Amino acid sequence: MLKLQSSSKSYGKKLPLLVEKDEDGFFVIECPVFEGCYTQGKTLKETKENLKEALLLIFSVNKMLSRSDTKGKVVREQLSVAW
Numbered sequence: 037m038l039k040l041q042s043s044s045k046s047y048g049k050k051l052p053l054l055v056e057k058d059e060d061g062f063f064v065i066e067c068p069v070f071e072g073c074y075t076q077g078k079t080l081k082e083t084k085e086n087l088k089e090a091l092l093l094i095f096s097v098n099k100m101l102s103r104s105d106t107k108g109k110v111v112r113e114q115l116s117v118a119w
Contacts, residue, residue, distance in 0.1 A: 051067055051069055051091075052067070052068060052069065053065050053066065053067055053087070054066040054067075054068060055080070055083075058076075061078075062076045062077065062078060062083075063076060063077055063078075063079065063080050063082075063083040064076045064083070065083050065084065065086075065087050067087060067091065070091070070094055073087075073090060073091065073094065075087045075090055
């Protein structure tokens, strides 16, 4: 579990992670709570830091999209991709 903390506030939320080491020796982490949230790094520590950055970006965008002053200016859509 990854405990996510920002520098200004600590919410104490823990998120499940799927961690694996790929054939090139890089660590890959997926956070299944957020669809498509993956990252990688040379070390586990680096990979967790990369994931924290990605999650903070997700939270920031979601906060922006939920603000009332963006209504009508920002549209949230989904894209399905099959291969």
